[in-house]
Amino acid sequence: IVDRTFVESGTRWIIDYKSIALPSDITDVALKAIAEQYRAQLEAYEHLFTDERIPLQKAIFFVSLGKLCKL
DSSP states (O other): OOSEEEEETTEEEEEEEEOOOOOTTOOHHHHHHHHHTTHHHHHHHHGGGGGGOSOEEEEEEETTTTEEEEO
């Protein structure tokens, strides 16, 4: 189930929310590495929207940090 999707400025956003506990001082590099673990999941969601033929942007939103990490 896709957590959040919308179209903004001609781009379809697909965002998955993760509520895992992470340290507040985590580096951007470490956060990106964690987000990459979910790439296959978001790519599966991407197939739901291929008929739209508009650009796609996938991202993970880490709830505990309030940070969005683009994939």
